[in-house]
Amino acid sequence: MRNIAVKVSYDGSKFNGFQTQPYGRTVQDEIEKVLRKITKESTDIHASGRTDAGVHATGQVFHFFTNSSIPVERIPIALNTILPKDIVILTAVEVDERFHARHSALRKTYRYTIDTGKFPAVLGRQYRLHHPQSLNFVAMQEGLAYIVGEHDFTSYTSTRSTKAHHVRTIYEAKLESEGLFWHLTVTGNGFTYNMVRTIMGTLLWVGQGKKQPIDIKHILERCDRSLAGPTALAHGLVLAEVAYDIQI
Structure with missing residues (x-):
């Protein structure tokens, strides 16, 4: 099992926040939907924190666990090819299994x-x-x-x-x-x-x-x-x- 940390930017104008909500479009839902397509796994992401509806990000970070063998340097390309234009993946790195986007933040x-x-x-x-x-x-x-x-x-x-x-x-x-x-x-x-x-x-x-x-x-x-x-x-x-x- 690999732990992948990802930096993402997004225009929050048309999102009901980052975190999954019972209604409305969210950044988390869009990313998880695409991750499931490229990894063929039921993948959940864990962010450094939530941002509210309408708030933007140039340096949000999330991590996810995967058994996929996709090279880490290819993950941003694969995600950006499918994601909507108001979300852009900037970087992805493989990290220690103990890394957590929220708990490890300084x-x-x-x-x-x-x-x-x-x-x-x-x-x-x-x-x-x-x-x-x-x-x-x-x-x-x-x-x-x-x-x-x-x-x-x-x-x-x-x-x-x-x-x-x-x-x-x-x-x-x-x-x-x-x-x-x-x-x-x-x-x-x-x-x-x-x-x-x-x-x-x-x-x-x-x-x-x-x-x-x-x-x-x-x-x-x-x-x-x-x-x-x-x-x-x-x-x-x-x-x-x-x-x-x-x-x-």
Whole structure:
């Protein structure tokens, strides 16, 4: 039995999330359907984590077990030949049987992009939140600094979360401008349900002057979701990278 780790990118616009759902199109279902065709096995995949409906990925990772003898370097080609155009397999490597895409992950990086132009840039707008109102970039940067470190992120987590706790460690959080496009990039050991989108929604409050930068810290400490800002729309979010102690 071989264990294969795969890096995949996808446009989440027309998916009801990554994980199999009782209804709607999902990334997992599309991949498993094609894997069953090429391996002739009933194959289940296990991802580094789920992404919600409308969220994209450039560096999602999953693994699967197979008895197939297909050379690992041929797996991306075989999958991409059949998969729909909004899913692209980037790499595949054979890994130790103990490797697990979720449990073996060391850190994840998400990126959220907003378009601050008066009118939305038409090309690529499905990957950016358009926010034409004036924002205070410096204040947003200042507020963002308070989420770095180990914290209980209950205030920035959906009330629908089923996790036992919401303690996570953020290694790096930055806001950078690329002309009219502003990119929030957050790297941590894990993320709770809607965490990055809620942080983005609260930062927008800070940028609009509805909250002060220090309020990001105060909201964090209160562990009360009702104090944080709205959950930013899904289409601006991308799972950019999942890092391991091996190269995938």
